[in-house]
Amino acid sequence: MEDTSSFAIRMEGITKRFPGVVANNSIDFAVRQGEIHALLGENGAGKTTLMKILAGLYQPDEGQIWIDGRAASVHSPRDAIDLGIGMIHQHFMLVESHTVAENIILGLDVPRFVLNLEKVEREIAKLADQYHLLVDPGARIWQLSVGEQQRIEILKALYRGARILVMDEPTAVLTPQEAKQLFNTLRSMVAEGHTVVFISHKLGEVMSVADRITVLRRGEVEATVQASETSRQDLARMMVGREVLFRVGKRESEPGDVVLEIDGLGALNDKGLEALRDVSLTVRHGEILGVAGVAGNGQRELAEAIVGLRPVTRGQIRVDGEGVTNRTPREVMDRGVAYIPADRIGSGLVVNLSVAENLILKCYRDPPICNWFFLDGDAISGHAQELVRAYDVMTPGIETRTRLLSGGNLQKLILAREISSKPALMVSVYPTRGLDVGATEAVRRLLLEQRDAGGGILLISEDLDELLSMSDRIAVLYEGRIMGIVESQEARVEALGLMMAGTAPEEDGGE
Amino acid sequence: MADFSFLVIIVLSAGIAAGTPILYAALGEIFTERSGILNLGVEGMMLIGALAGIVASLATDSVWIGALAAMAAGGLLSLIHAFISITLRGDQVVSGLALTIFGAGLSAFLGFPYVNVPAPKFATLPVPLLERIPIIGPIFFQHDVTVYVAFMLLPAAWFWINRTRPGLHLRAVGENPAAADALGVNVVLTRYTYTVVGGALCGLGGAALSLAYTPGWIENMTTGWGWIAVGLVIFAAWNPWRAAFGAYLFGAISRVVFDVQMLPTAGLPQIMKILLSPEFLRMMPYAAVIVILIFASREAVRQRVGAPAALGQPYTREEAEA
Ligand SMILES: Nc1ncnc2c1ncn2[C@@H]1O[C@H](COP(=O)(O)OP(=O)(O)O)[C@@H](O)[C@H]1O
Ligand SMILES: [Mg+2]
Numbered sequence: 001m002e003d004t005s006s007f008a009i010r011m012e013g014i015t016k017r018f019p020g021v022v023a024n025n026s027i028d029f030a031v032r033q034g035e036i037h038a039l040l041g042e043n044g045a046g047k048t049t050l051m052k053i054l055a056g057l058y059q060p061d062e063g064q065i066w067i068d069g070r071a072a073s074v075h076s077p078r079d080a081i082d083l084g085i086g087m088i089h090q091h092f093m094l095v096e097s098h099t100v101a102e103n104i105i106l107g108l109d110v111p112r113f114v115l116n117l118e119k120v121e122r123e124i125a126k127l128a129d130q131y132h133l134l135v136d137p138g139a140r141i142w143q144l145s146v147g148e149q150q151r152i153e154i155l156k157a158l159y160r161g162a163r164i165l166v167m168d169e170p171t172a173v174l175t176p177q178e179a180k181q182l183f184n185t186l187r188s189m190v191a192e193g194h195t196v197v198f199i200s201h202k203l204g205e206v207m208s209v210a211d212r213i214t215v216l217r218r219g220e221v222e223a224t225v226q227a228s229e230t231s232r233q234d235l236a237r238m239m240v241g242r243e244v245l246f247r248v249g250k251r252e253s254e255p256g257d258v259v260l261e262i263d264g265l266g267a268l269n270d271k272g273l274e275a276l277r278d279v280s281l282t283v284r285h286g287e288i289l290g291v292a293g294v295a296g297n298g299q300r301e302l303a304e305a306i307v308g309l310r311p312v313t314r315g316q317i318r319v320d321g322e323g324v325t326n327r328t329p330r331e332v333m334d335r336g337v338a339y340i341p342a343d344r345i346g347s348g349l350v351v352n353l354s355v356a357e358n359l360i361l362k363c364y365r366d367p368p369i370c371n372w373f374f375l376d377g378d379a380i381s382g383h384a385q386e387l388v389r390a391y392d393v394m395t396p397g398i399e400t401r402t403r404l405l406s407g408g409n410l411q412k413l414i415l416a417r418e419i420s421s422k423p424a425l426m427v428s429v430y431p432t433r434g435l436d437v438g439a440t441e442a443v444r445r446l447l448l449e450q451r452d453a454g455g456g457i458l459l460i461s462e463d464l465d466e467l468l469s470m471s472d473r474i475a476v477l478y479e480g481r482i483m484g485i486v487e488s489q490e491a492r493v494e495a496l497g498l499m500m501a502g503t504a505p506e507e508d509g510g511e
Numbered sequence: 512m513a514d515f516s517f518l519v520i521i522v523l524s525a526g527i528a529a530g531t532p533i534l535y536a537a538l539g540e541i542f543t544e545r546s547g548i549l550n551l552g553v554e555g556m557m558l559i560g561a562l563a564g565i566v567a568s569l570a571t572d573s574v575w576i577g578a579l580a581a582m583a584a585g586g587l588l589s590l591i592h593a594f595i596s597i598t599l600r601g602d603q604v605v606s607g608l609a610l611t612i613f614g615a616g617l618s619a620f621l622g623f624p625y626v627n628v629p630a631p632k633f634a635t636l637p638v639p640l641l642e643r644i645p646i647i648g649p650i651f652f653q654h655d656v657t658v659y660v661a662f663m664l665l666p667a668a669w670f671w672i673n674r675t676r677p678g679l680h681l682r683a684v685g686e687n688p689a690a691a692d693a694l695g696v697n698v699v700l701t702r703y704t705y706t707v708v709g710g711a712l713c714g715l716g717g718a719a720l721s722l723a724y725t726p727g728w729i730e731n732m733t734t735g736w737g738w739i740a741v742g743l744v745i746f747a748a749w750n751p752w753r754a755a756f757g758a759y760l761f762g763a764i765s766r767v768v769f770d771v772q773m774l775p776t777a778g779l780p781q782i783m784k785i786l787l788s789p790e791f792l793r794m795m796p797y798a799a800v801i802v803i804l805i806f807a808s809r810e811a812v813r814q815r816v817g818a819p820a821a822l823g824q825p826y827t828r829e830e831a832e833a
Contacts, residue, residue, distance in 0.1 A: 018829075057693065057828055078695035093690035095683050096820065105676075106683050107694030113675050156694075 007069065008033045008164050008195040009054065014063030016049050023049040024060070025219040031164075031212075033068075036186055036196045038210035038227075040203075042239055043434050045216040047199045048090065051166045055087040056080035067164070081107075083164075086157025090168040090199075092149050096142045100124070100135055104156050127158055131185060146173040146296060154185070165189065166197040171205055172462070175294055176497035183209045201239070203232045215239055240437045250448060253472045256285035259320055259425045259456035260306070266314030267305045275301035276480045279315070283425065283456040288447070290471030290488065291460040294500055298480035299460045300342065303429045306458070307339045308332040320424055333362070336424035340414055340431050342460075344407070348414045351403035355395050356384035358402050359417050391416035392442065408439025415446050426450060429460045444470060464493055478502045516646070522770075523650045526763025531654075531661050532557070532719040532733075534758040536740035538668050539712025541749055543589070545672060546705035547685040547821040550592050551607025553713050554737025555614020556585040560714025561721035562618045565728045568631045577631070578657075578718045585714020586707045588614060593706040597699055600825035615731060625728040632726035633657055657719040668751045681705060685819030688826040698826055713737070739800065746804030749819065757804055764796040 009031040016024040023046045031037040039047045052058045054065065056074040065072050067083045074080050080087070094103050101120045105111075111120075121137035128135050133151040141149060150170060157165055167186075171179040186196050186209065200206050206213055207227060215222040215238040222238040260283040269275035275298045283289045293299055304310035306317055308329040317325045319335045333339075341347040349358050360369050360380055368379040384398040393412045395405055405413065411431065418426065428447065432440040447470065451457055461467050467474050468488055475485040476499035483499040499505060536553050543550045550556075563584035568577025588610060595606040633655040642652040651662075672678040683691040684701045692698050720736075721728055739761055747753035772792055776784050785791060 055693070076695065077693050081695055087693070089693070093687070093693045095686045095690055097686055097817075098679075098683065102679055102683075103690075106679060106691060107696045111676055113677075115674055115676060115679060 006033055007031060007066065009197070010066040010069075011050070011054065012064050012066075014050060014053060014065075015061050016046075016053060016058060017061055018049075022219050024053070026062070027216070027219075027221050029214055029221065030224075031195060031197055034190055034193060034195055035211040036190055036198055036209055038206040038213045039197060039199045039216065040201065040206050040213055040235060040239060041216035042201055042436050044218075044436065045201075045239075046219040047216055048168055050216070051087060051168060051197065051199060054080065054166065055085060057087075081160055081162070084162050085164045085166065086160065086162025087166040088150070088153040088157060088168065088170060090172065092146075092153055094141045094149055094152065097140065099138055099140050100144075100152050101137045103141060103152060104137075104159050108160065124155060124159065128155060131155075131158065131188065133185065146294065147175075147178045150174070150182070163193070164195045164197070166199070168199045169201070170198070171200065171202065173295055175500040176464075176493060177501050179205065203235050203239075206235065207232060217241060250469070251452060253287055253451065255287040255472070256454065257320075258282050259285050260458065261318040261321075262306070262315070263318075264315035265302075265305060265312060265317065267301050267310055267312055269298075269301055274480060276305065279477075279480070279482055281475055281482060281485065283458055285424070285456050286451060286454050287473070288451050288457040288459050288471045289485075290467035290474040291458065291477055292464060292467050292474055292496055292500060293462075293477035295462055297477045297500075299429065299477060301480070302477065303339070303341070303427050303458070303460060306332070306427050307337055336422075338418035338421060338423035338426045340411075340418060340426065340428035342429040342433070344410045344414060345403075349402050349410060351401070353402060354399045355388065355393070355402055355405070355413065356380050356398040358413060359384045359387055359398075362417055362421050387416040387420055391419075391446070406439075408435045408442070411435060411439065411443055412446075415443065419446065419450055423450075423455060425456045425458070427458045427460075430462060431459070432466060433462070464496060468493075476500055520646060520649050522763050522766050523759075524653065525766035526759050526761075527651065527658060528654055528724055529762030529765050530755075530758035530760070531658050531762075532716045532724055533736050533740050533743065533761060534661050534665070534755055535716030535719055536713045536737055537743045537747070537754040537758055538664060538751055539585075539709035539716065540740055540744045541668070541672075541709075541747075541751060541754060542681070542705045542712070543709030544744060544822055545681050545685045545749060545819055546702045547688060547819055547824065547826070548593070548596055548702050548706045548709075549603045549607060549823040550589060550610070550706060550709060551604060551741060552588065552592055552610025552614060552710075553740050554733055554735070555611035555618075556588050556710050556713035557614075557717035557720070557733045557737045557740075558618040558731070559588050559614045560585040560717025561732055562622045562625070562717075562728055563714065564718030564722045565622075565625055565628075565630045568722060569625070569628070572631060574631050574633050574722050577722050578715060581714040581718030581722075582711040583714070585717065586711035589706050589710020589713070590703075592710070593703050596825065597702050597706070600827065603823050603825075611737070619730045622728050622730060626730065627727060630727055631722070633723040655723045657723045661719075665751055665755050672751070682819070685821055688821050688824075692826070692828060713740075716740070735797075739797065742801065743804065745818070746801075746807060748817070753807060757800055757807075760803065761796050761800045764799050768792045768795050 007030050011027065011029040014024050014027040027050060029050065041047050049058060053060045054074065056077040056079050065074055072083055101117050101124060104124055105120050124137040133155055135148060135151050135155065170182060174182060190196055198210060210227045212224060213227055214224040215235065217239060262279060262281050265276050265279040267276040279302065281289065291299060301310055305312050308327050312326050316323060319337055322335060324332045324335055345351055360383060363369050364375065369376060369383065381398060388395060388398060391412050393416060394409050432443050435443065447457060459471055468491060471488045473485055474488050474491055474496065476483040476496060478500060479502065484505045495505060536557055540550065540553055560581035564577040564581035567580030568574045592606050592610050595601040596603045635653065635655050638652040642648040672681060680691065680696050680701060684696060684698050688698045717733065720732060725732065743754050743757040747757055771787065772789050774787060776787050
């Protein structure tokens, strides 16, 4: 056994229960001084919970923590900060309307009373320089890109002298290039004597940046391994609990006529700023057009503009040749457009209604569900039973409140409702986000079947692997503009990454 | 011409006197809302404060103790709201409305023996030297102490919120309690503190009415001024200076309306009679303030100052993840 004092973090027997789930089940986790330790696991494996316990945000039901070899009681974020632990959350903990400097000094005991922001800004600039983290200390958070916001989170931890840095899925919001830059920063921090815990569910980046890897599955530790002594396949098996196919089997596509035609589209975001600028693209029947981009570059606005949920300020949208620009969602839907929203619970379903009721949300006006004015109960349950069976939705019954279903089954429910309406076009936004591997495979298979049946699909995703394996062509959105559209067979991750960061592709395109 | 400037001085000076109780309440509500707690009980807290001020100053013969009692009463009442919204995480709108109804009812009940009883009041106390400055002097410096304290409280409140460490914590808690919590700021304590401070200032606003502007106790004597304060806070975009502008403006228009009411209407056409009727005129200050502040708030929207992002939302750590 190793000398325990060489561990920066040691957590033993950590158990944390939430209503209905054991998020962490008797977890042992140890991180050595000065290493980059990856915490790997699927969504819901319990990674965030474990680290929030370390950061004093959650109290464990059982278990003990040692920091730098000494038993530590972490009852509040304050305690964690005093122990030198800095956590960078997946959803950044920044006050949007405040400046960078104000965010960085928030919660500190100095200055005592009157704020001297100029002095703080100078200190921040110096620290930023030391770690090559370019920021403008006087800027307000809402003016900054996610990449910049992440740098501020790192500076926030460093400014309060954190020696142990915990990063929760830091690359989810970054382009591949920005991620590389982040890894360099992490390496230089480790070289300066810091210790880094890096949470991820992406195998590739874990292999490339971590010294050691701990794999969590369903709230339990599967294994802790040396990065140099493992492989992607091994990690995937530990993470999922079975062999994993990395590519979905896909037939050659047979694109037909154009189903969606967008021409010079413009739209505003919720803040009233331009979110889409002169977007033009087409989707054919029997084709999947992927839309890549870092989150927040106009993806949501594009989907909402197409389905009629967001006013279009400029340009035209046509579905099967008919104009649907600025029509109501109902009219767009009647033209054969289906929508798989990113927000399943908020916009995709009415979670307080039953499974059967959710399944008729699109067809409740027409026979056989509705006769004149009255809903036909038998027709509704027949309809629901058929779809639940055909789409393999795991539910105790069709009268079950929808909110009791798991994320994967919620998504299958939406897909069942939308695909059964036989849409000409499906706009699907982050359809596999947050789903486990099994549900992800099921959703992808359903989308491919829909394509093979002649439907056109606009697939918006953050996951480049998903886009490369599913799409026939890929468009890249950057700051509301289409940076380029490439055939996915010819697409390379590096090139897509450059476009996601705002660099237009070389005109000659030659290899 | 001399007559006209005389008129302007009277109106503005009266506006400042009348606006002062509203200003206290608005400043209190700004502190409370900046911490993320919406307290619609302002009217109730002002009424309780107004009555407590009268009762305590009658008992002790000191208006100062009366003012302190008013703050204590307002603070105590807001503590109920704090407990319901912060600890029990109840609905803040419902709790605030209940507070207003409760405060109005309780003050009417307890205040019955005090109706129209002569009580001590803050005397007019011109500020030496300053009062003699032409125009400025009569407008600003020939009032009672409650007006001057408000003058001093105003820049202090702005400075506290925008330029101090506790003020930074206050703003952060109202904008993003999860972020503040993760950095060791005590969200619960901060919200309790500023809810009670806000309540105390509302109580003081009530005392500025009953011990200074319209001395003595009458049932429901705030006549909706607490609600004007609540509205001002929104249209003032949570900024003390704008709130002061709105409060004084409301006061000035009230004064003009009061004077116009005195004009003889005999022989005027029917439409003028309606326009000059007391019922119509009494509506005017409320309508005018709303219209003017709507225009003012459009400027604020352009500069992206909005409601504290977490206003009205309860916070608990373990449920922070959506
Ligand atoms: N605050 C919470 N309240 C209730 N359940 C939670 C909470 N946080 C996490 N969970 C549940 O605990 C499990 C683990 O979640 P989490 O730690 O976020 O996983 P990961 O970060 O690995 O994706 C999930 O089933 C999740 O739904
Ligand atoms: Mg997580």
